[in-house]
Amino acid sequence: MFGSVNNYLSGVLRAAEDDDGDNLATFLSLRDIHVQNHNLYIAQPEKLVERMLKRTSMDEAVSAHLKVLYNLAQEPPNYMDAYTQQAACCSAVVKLLQQLRDENWCLPLMYRVCLDLRYLAQACEKHCRGFTPGHILEKAADCMMACFRVCAADGRASEEDTKRQGMMNLVNQLFKIYFRINKLHLCKPLIRAIENCSLKDTFPLPEQITYKYFVGRRAMFDSNYRQAVDDLAYAFSHCPERFTSNKRLILIYLVPVKMLLGYLPRKSLLQRYDLLLFHDLALALKAGNVNKFDEIVREQELVLIRSGIYLLVEKLKFIVYRNLFKKVFVIRQTHQLDMDDFLTALRFVGVTDISLDETHCIVANLIYEGKIKGYMSHVHNKLVVSKQNPFPPLIST
Amino acid sequence: MDHIVGTCDLFCPTDEAKLRIREKLLHFYELKNGVKNQPGILVKEFTRSAADVKTPKAKDLRTEASITRTVEYLLKDILMDTRKPYHVAYDFIFDRLRAVRREIVIQMYDSANTICILEPIISFLAYSRYRLSEEPIDKFDPKICDQHLQECLNGVLYCYDDLDETKKKESFTLRQLERRCFIESLYQIFHLGSIEPLARGLTLPEHVRQDAGFRLCFDISLAYQQGNLYRVLMGFPRLPHIIGALAATKLQFIRRRLLQIFTHAYHNKQLSVPVTYLLRLLLFESPDRLIKHCTHYNLSVTSDRKAVHFIKTDFNISADTLQAGKEPFVETKLAKIYLPEIVLLKALKN
Numbered sequence: 215m216f217g218s219v220n221n222y223l224s225g226v227l228r229a230a231e232d233d234d235g236d237n238l239a240t241f242l243s244l245r246d247i248h249v250q251n252h253n254l255y256i257a258q259p260e261k262l263v264e265r266m267l268k269r270t271s272m273d274e275a276v277s278a279h280l281k282v283l284y285n286l287a288q289e290p291p292n293y294m295d296a297y298t299q300q301a302a303c304c305s306a307v308v309k310l311l312q313q314l315r316d317e318n319w320c321l322p323l324m325y326r327v328c329l330d331l332r333y334l335a336q337a338c339e340k341h342c343r344g345f346t347p348g349h350i351l352e353k354a355a356d357c358m359m360a361c362f363r364v365c366a367a368d369g370r371a372s373e374e375d376t377k378r379q380g381m382m383n384l385v386n387q388l389f390k391i392y393f394r395i396n397k398l399h400l401c402k403p404l405i406r407a408i409e410n411c412s413l414k415d416t417f418p419l420p421e422q423i424t425y426k427y428f429v430g431r432r433a434m435f436d437s438n439y440r441q442a443v444d445d446l447a448y449a450f451s452h453c454p455e456r457f458t459s460n461k462r463l464i465l466i467y468l469v470p471v472k473m474l475l476g477y478l479p480r481k482s483l484l485q486r487y488d489l490l491l492f493h494d495l496a497l498a499l500k501a502g503n504v505n506k507f508d509e510i511v512r513e514q515e516l517v518l519i520r521s522g523i524y525l526l527v528e529k530l531k532f533i534v535y536r537n538l539f540k541k542v543f544v545i546r547q548t549h550q551l552d553m554d555d556f557l558t559a560l561r562f563v564g565v566t567d568i569s570l571d572e573t574h575c576i577v578a579n580l581i582y583e584g585k586i587k588g589y590m591s592h593v594h595n596k597l598v599v600s601k602q603n604p605f606p607p608l609i610s611t
Numbered sequence: 612m613d614h615i616v617g618t619c620d621l622f623c624p625t626d627e628a629k630l631r632i633r634e635k636l637l638h639f640y641e642l643k644n645g646v647k648n649q650p651g652i653l654v655k656e657f658t659r660s661a662a663d664v665k666t667p668k669a670k671d672l673r674t675e676a677s678i679t680r681t682v683e684y685l686l687k688d689i690l691m692d693t694r695k696p697y698h699v700a701y702d703f704i705f706d707r708l709r710a711v712r713r714e715i716v717i718q719m720y721d722s723a724n725t726i727c728i729l730e731p732i733i734s735f736l737a738y739s740r741y742r743l744s745e746e747p748i749d750k751f752d753p754k755i756c757d758q759h760l761q762e763c764l765n766g767v768l769y770c771y772d773d774l775d776e777t778k779k780k781e782s783f784t785l786r787q788l789e790r791r792c793f794i795e796s797l798y799q800i801f802h803l804g805s806i807e808p809l810a811r812g813l814t815l816p817e818h819v820r821q822d823a824g825f826r827l828c829f830d831i832s833l834a835y836q837q838g839n840l841y842r843v844l845m846g847f848p849r850l851p852h853i854i855g856a857l858a859a860t861k862l863q864f865i866r867r868r869l870l871q872i873f874t875h876a877y878h879n880k881q882l883s884v885p886v887t888y889l890l891r892l893l894l895f896e897s898p899d900r901l902i903k904h905c906t907h908y909n910l911s912v913t914s915d916r917k918a919v920h921f922i923k924t925d926f927n928i929s930a931d932t933l934q935a936g937k938e939p940f941v942e943t944k945l946a947k948i949y950l951p952e953i954v955l956l957k958a959l960k961n
Contacts, residue, residue, distance in 0.1 A: 346773055396810070435806055519813045525806060531837055571892060575841035575869075578876030583838075590876050592884040 218253050223266040223276070230270040235319040238272070239326035242279045242303070244286075244333070255287045256280050271310055275327070278303035282334075293341050297334045297350065304331050304357040311364045316371040321380040328358050328387055335391075348395035355391045355400075358384055366407055373413065382408060382417040382425055389428035401432050423449045431467055434526065442471045462487040470526045473499065474533065476608025491517065499530060502538025505564030507531070533608065535576050536585045538563065540605045549604070551597045553577070553590070570595075614719040617672030622681045623653035624671045631656075640689055640703050654681060657710040672714055678728065681711060686731055687951035698750045701739050705759075708732050712763070722770035729767040730790055731955045734853050736760040737797055738954060741856035744935035753860075764798050768811075771795075775816060790956050792819050793854075796828035800850070800858050803843070804835035824851065831858075840869050844894055848940040851959070852948050859938040866893045867932050870908055874926045883918035896939045907933055 222241070229237035240246050248254065256262070259280040260273075267273040278299045285296035307320075307327050314320060335354035339347065362384045368377040385404045392400045408414060408425065417425070430445030446468040453461050469479045469492045478496045485493075491514055498507040511518065511527060518524040542559050543551060557573045577597055580586045587606060588599035599605075619625070631637060632650050643651035655673070658664070673681065685704045692700055715728055736756055743751040771791060780788075795815065802808040812820070812829045819825055827849060834842035843865060847858045869892065877884050886898050895901045901919075902912050909927040911920045952958050 343777070346769065347776060396807075522810075524813055525809055525833075525836065528833060528837060531839075571888070572839075572841045575892070576839070578872050579838050579840075581876040582872040589878045591879065591882050592877060592888060593882060 217251075219256065219259075219262065220266070222248060222251070222254060223263065226272060226276055227267060227270060230267070230272045233317070233319040235322040238320065239322040242275065242323060242330075243326050244282065244330040249283055249286075252287075254280055255284045257284050271313055274306035275303050275310065275323075278306055282330075291341075293334065293338045297331075297338050297354075300327070300331045300334050301353070301357050303327055305360065308360045308364055311361065311377060316375050318368075318371070318375050318377045318379055321377065321383075324361055324380060325383050328361060328384065331357060332387055332391060348397075351391050351395050352397075355388055358388055358391075362388070362404075362407075366411075373416075376413075378411060378413055379417070381411060381413075382421045386421060386424045386428065389425075393428065393431070398432055398435055401428070405429060405432070419452060423452050426452075427464055431522075434467060434471055439471050439474055443468070443475060446471065458487070462489065465489055466521050466523060467526075470495075470523050470530065473530055474526070474608075476533075495527065495530070499534050500537060502534055502536075502541055502559075503563045504531070504534050504538060504560060507534050532576070532580065532583070532585070536580055536605065536608075539577065539580070539586065543599065543604060549588075549599050549601060551599065553595045553597060556597070615667070615669050615672060615717065617674050617677070617714070617718055618669045619671065619673045620677050621653075621673070622677065622684065623655045624673070626671060627655060628653045638703055639695060639699065640692065645694060652684070654685065654707045655710045655714075657706045657713065660713075667717060672718060675724065678711055678714065682708070682728060682731055683955060686735055686954050690735070690951055690954065697739075698743055698746055701743060701751065704735065705739075708735070709759075722773040726767055726770045726774075726787075726791075729763050729770070730794055733760065733763045733767060733794060733797065734954050734956060736763065737801070737857045738853050738950075741853075741860050741935075741941065744860050745937065760801065764794070764801065767794060768798065780816065780818060788818060789959055792822040792825050793851075793956065793959050795819050796822075796825045797854050797857060799825070799828040799832045800854050800861075803832050803858075803861055805832075806836070809833060809836060824854075828854065835865075840865055840872070841892065844869075844892060847894060852941075852944045852953055855941045855944055859941045860935045862894065862938060863933045863935050866904060867908065869893060870904065870910065871926055871928075874910070874921045874923050877921040878923045880920075880922065883913055883920050885918050886912075886916065889919060894938065894940065904933065 226238065226241045228234075229241060241248065243249075260277050263277045263280065264273045267276060281299040282296045282303065285292040285299060304327050307324050310320060311324065331354050332351075335350045338350045342350075362381065365377040365380045365384065371377070385408055388404055389401060392398060426445040426449040430442045430449060433439075433442035433445060446464055450461060450464045450468055453464060455461075465483075465487050466489065469484070469489065472479070473492075473496065478500060479492055481490075481493050484490050491510070494510050495507065497503075498510060507530070511524075515524065518527055538559055539556055542555050546552075546555065553570065553573060556577065557568065557570055560568050560573065574590065574592070577586065577590060581588060581590070584606065585608070586597075586599065587602075587604050588597055590597050621628075623631075628650075631653065635648060637648075637650060637653070638656075639645060641651055641653045643649040685707055689700055689704055711728060712732065715725055720728070736759055739751075740753060740756050740760065743756075744753065771794075774783075783791075795812070799808055799812060809829070809832055812825075812832070815825075820829075827846060831843050831846040831850075834840075834846070847855065847862070850858050873884065886901060889895070889901055890898065893901065893904075895904075898916060902916060905912055905919050907927075908930050909925050910922075911925065912918070913920070
């Protein structure tokens with residue numbers, strides 16, 4: 215069922231001569247069926263490939279690709295050498311991109327090669343030893359940056375033909391690496407490049423969704439919560455229903471950020487995406503049950519840490535305090551509230567290690583952040599709250 | 612790539628020693644009994660790598676044992692030398708340790724060896740950052756100190772991660788594990804409330820995460836991140852010696868912030884807040900320093916000096932944060948320790 219090397223190479227030749235980027239991408243893919251063709255496992259394919267493909271400038275990339283296949287076919291697979299060859303393939307593609315002025319049909323090829331480069335880097339991280347974690351991925355990111363620079367610099371071609379159309383796809387791939395190796399600061403120049411790009415709104419929807427997902431997460435780490443909600447909500451609402459696991463991933467960040475701004479999630483929504491953990495948190499938050507809240511965080515610590523939202527959830531703590539204090543206000547029905555009542559409330563929900571001094575400081579902080587309107591009198595040990603809207607909705611603070 | 616291994620068994624390679632004695636380039640601490648032009652113990656000084664400088668030869672680089680002895684000599688004999696003010700000793704030690712750091716890079720030390728050298732350098736920098744915090748800028752630059760502390764920390768954390776990958780926990784000695792917890796704790800306090808160190812803290816190996824000292828530092832940093840300054844301030848006096856000292860360098864900023872929060876929270880023209888309460892919260896030992904703070908940020912104190920008026924509009928936002936200084940809760944702890952022992956991380960529990 216598989217042809218000879220010559221068959222494969224003439225296939226490549228035809229695709230290259232037709233400027234058929236999609237087909238070329240398939241020929242250089244590591245996920246295509248041709249990778250199972252034993253005839254293609256050649257240790258030194260250069261001469262052969264050069265003879266067939268010299269005039270298409272595809273020869274370097276194809277040689278490197280065949281060497282990747284050869285290395286992956288070894289027993290056990292030689293991931294390191296395969297990665298090195300894939301990186302060579304990527305540089306060959308960069309050269310190709312530079313040669314093809316005012317043409318962008320080869321973008322699918324670039325996407326494919328970069329994607330496989332990332333997969334191989336991940337495989338190396340998993341299977342190989344002898345380097346610090348994240349090192350290979352970082353190297354892979356450098357290769358992709360070379361592609362990115364060529365694309366971003368292609369300003370003279372018309373909008374249909376410009377390689378700038380490939381920017382967002384690459385940026386998303388780079389995001390995936392930077393988030394994995396925890397180097398978020400490297401995202402900044404990429405975001406700037408996209409935001410300043412005139413094609414910003416014309417990128418394909420799937421790419422926009424991925425982009426917004428990562429930009430939203432980054433805004434979240436920068437404590438820029440409103441921006442994070444905007445981006446993540448865009449990603450969530452545009453992501454089609456059938457991608458349940460992707461929607462779930464978005465929700466993992468969207469829900470806690472929204473909670474921070476005072477929105478509680480619906481139970482049915484959480485149920486649909488198997489995220490009931492947030493329902494428990496929301497209940498404790500709503501009830502102002504500080505102890506229960508801490509308990510859930512402690513129990514779910516590992517889950518929260520792994521999904522990278524532990525610190526964000528810890529930030530909700532002051533909102534739990536606010537809700538508890540609001541309840542005291544509702545019960546007392548007066549504008550002069552005894553500070554001891556707050557302390558009693560805290561002890562009532564099971565907080566043992568708290569003093570009156572700390573209660574003062576917590577309330578002070580809530581006032582400073584605008585979450586309570588009023589002032590305290592230390593001498594009278596009272597909180598005097600505003601007659602109008604003493605606990606303004608969180609969204610307005 | 613083959614790397615060079617040093618063969619020099621002295622603190623200072625012979626060629627450099629000859630040159631500096633001939634050219635009379637000796638530091639005070641390198642003179643015999645402080646007498647001019649009488650060479651005593653020389654220590655290799657820091658030089659930058661530059662294009663016109665040849666790659667150092669093996670005889671210009673020190674052996675592992677010699678480097679260890681150099682660090683111990685600097686952080687014991689020179690550190691405790693009281694003939695000159697501390698900032699002079701600091702400058703000398705700083706420069707000579709920098710030479711050590713450069714040398715371990717040239718000789719491509721592996722992670723385990725790098726850790727042994729960097730750990731004492733880190734605690735020295737952290738200690739000096741506190742000890743010299745009152746000095747004017749021409750005698751001590753806190754920015755440069757922070758920058759080098761950060762560099763050393765980056766280096767050592769990288770090595771810890773590297774060893775986590777390759778070695779099993781059981782193959783470390785108890786002392787090594789203890790030293791690591793100490794440095795990881797110091798890192799948390801150095802970056803009080805920052806996301807990245809906190810995120811690192813969450814994914815550290817269990818033995819570090821469960822360490823009581825580390826937990827305390829992590830919780831303080833987390834409290835800072837949440838905005839619970841009360842927990843931060845109450846945690847500080849519980850920190851061990853050098854980490855407490857490093858924390859103290861952040862104290863002025865936290866005090867300023869809490870005072871600013873209070874101008875909103877206790878905002879009232881008639882009312883005032885008692886000094887005793889503020890002393891307790893802000894870790895002041897006497898009203899004088901508190902009142903100095905209040906006046907600096909333009910807050911008024913009652914005539915009997917027993918209470919402070921907090922009014923939102925009074926607070927002078929453009930006033931610089933007061934310079935850090937000695938804090939009694941740190942001083943009492945430092946008085947109880949033998950400094951070289953701690954800086955060299957020979958004994959940590961106190």
